[in-house]
Amino acid sequence: MKQSGKFWGGWSVLALLALGGTAMAQEPAAAPSTGGNGFKVGSGRLHPYFELETRLDSGVGYFAGPGVDPATGGVSPDLSGEFAMHFRPGFRLEVPSSKLALNLAGNLDYVLYTGLMTSNSGTASHLEGAADLLARLNPDAPLSLELSDQFARSDRTRTVAIGAGVLSLFNEARVKVPWKPGGGAIELAPSAAYAVEFFEPLGALSPVDCTDGTCNPLTADQFDYGNLHFGLEGRWRFLPKTAVVLDTGVDLRSYFNGGSPDATVLRALAGVAGLVSPKIAVTAKAGWGQNFAAGGSGTFLAQLEGTYLYSPTLSFKAGYLRTMEPVAAYGVFTDNRGYGEVRALFGGKLTMRAGGSVDFLSFTAERSDTVINLDIGPEYQFRPWLTGAAGYMLGSRSSSVTGGGLNYSRHEGYARLSVTY
Template sequence: MTQSGNIRWALCALVLAVLGPAMARAQQTAVPAGGNGIKVGEGRLHPFFDFEARLDTAVGYFPDLATSDPNDVTASLSPELVLRLRPGLKLDVPSSKMAVHASGRLEYVRYTGLLTEQSTYGSHLEGAADLTLHFNPEGQVGLILADQFLRSDQTRNAALGAGVLSLFNEARASVPIKPGGGAVEVTPELAWAVEFFEPIGLAVPVGCTEGVCDPIAVDAFDYMNVRAGASGRWRFLPKTALVLETNLSVREYLRNTASPNAVLLRAMGGLAGLVSAKIAVTAKVGWGYNFGSSGGSTFIGQLEGTYLFSPTMTFKGGYLRTLDPVASYGLFRDDRGYVEARALMGGKLMLHGYAAVDFLGFYDPTRPRNDTLVTLDMGPDYQFKPWLVGAVGYLLTTRSSSVEGSGLNFTRHEGYLRLTLVY
């Protein structure tokens, strides 16, 4: 193993040992509180275990056994039946002095080799951890210290193709300030993040013409990001507030001097609140500007509406425009339209559905690139017992890019069956 590989595994082991295995938010259902748990002070510690069988049509790139050349790979992402085993912990300790919220998981991802024989060597460990310490949560001045760790095949880098593992960690500190009766709240925040990448497969996909679609070279896009900012909220009506958000992100790439660093300033303001007893609206607009060498600026904003059809059924939809740093190109813009629905039936059956379309534009006049990403996620969860939850679901991801390469142009179907045991 290379020295950089040792560093990554050491970081992974250290964070998991300190924070415990955690629940990742990406494509994961919330762990129910079920059972009695283990009493910890005023709170409860809930051990849990997930078993998931997932049929995935696009897990990675692997050698093509139909040819005699070991360097030849399949022309597209390979399918596989994947087993995921997730032991974990969830802890909540409420307190007026220091509230603790933590959750975690350690995940073994096993490629069975039933559909793609040579995929078994791609089996790997994933995991996540979330820890939040909230000091003086009921006071006029508080302090929040938080850390989020995630090792997953769902990378945050929009420029990279499929078949990539990401190791991400972000530490944050914020100071909620609520003078008077709490109608005004100001929260300055400082965050530091790093992300490292490595391939799932060990071969270059067919048609790859740029480094961003080559999983072998993804470690060139490892980065460090520092973000400083503040948010404010003024509740000028009982259920309506004026909101302001601003932050400055400084992105530096650790290995690749070809990726332009970014100094991105973003600011938004608007309204958030109820317009009726059943309808909530968030409307914000602002601007993003890059002071880095690659330049780039655009308006950003969000318009979202939530309809509470009944106490157990909600619908949400909206449009979001963001501007973020990205490897190789400097910046990218994301225009997203999305809809979401959730319904609780009989107190035990939860139905969810989510659909989104993202139009991604990358800021590099010498290499113009535009991607379209379609996402669909749906399925039911059923609570058989307070300690047993079952779920089935289907996820669709379709990506098309103006850049050639099967890693950036693919359709991925995922069907899963999951059982969760909670104490």
């Protein structure tokens, strides 16, 4: 089933427990953190911005070589590189209120493949975008309501079983009811969400040696899915800066085109989160995950994360996460993930950051993948309304399944200039 030309989202939430809880990384709408006065909207401000980004990308998609007809060429030996331009207008709206607080960020991103490195890539130029909405009703009351939505269209899919060269359209709508009985020492937050993701190929070819449907971008739309999630988060602050935390949820995953087995995945974790010292914060949780669908299995889950605030301008974070999630083609997968990040601020204007992760993915049917990600670079605030950034990103993947779409290294260098009012 192909996605419609227009997609309407609902509501979702982007809030986490104040003292713990780390989810799988996703891609919310990016918005510059600085700007001028903006436009006054009620008690808040609207900040429009524009970003111009140049990106040298070694793995855009699969395209026919010079003089090759895509209709008859069949396959491509490697991911094609390209020099791309991103034209990204957007806005950020923040309206604080004790009755109805609103946060909204969004952008449109036109990705222009210049054809300087791959002659036939220009036909794959496309529109991307992202939007995040969070509405909080009575946010300071013991019982409040949060409604939000996250939307993203990009070449970074959330479905880890699928290979490279795929464009993803994702939306998640969520409702959450935070409840703080008895003065706030205990917090409970039941939630419900519904997400969909649709896929389409970026190029016109499939990779050579592709023996599995997950590595062929031309057939990725068979994995379009809907995911219904029910969750409960809890926290009991038994000391001023330490709490017992609870994170439970169940995902009901179904696929629109019958390309994958459905899954019903229950996860439950409990642990502690808080400050070990004035500069060190730790979260430690353990639990169990179980797939109740046909042929289901269970596994141990865990998270251990530490943050070290060396100084007000230098911080370190590192952690380990083991989780089970529903996934296309295989039903479920298990991820053992190690990650780390360091951030430093110099002179109040120059920010240096470096982050990386290694994921060991285990699927059913004896498939296993290793995914390595690295993102490093500086950002400098020239003026309150003008910010520049540059960086390098590495995405490397190796799989026990053969095929170019699942075995590759993607190098990206970028430079970005942001103007914000």
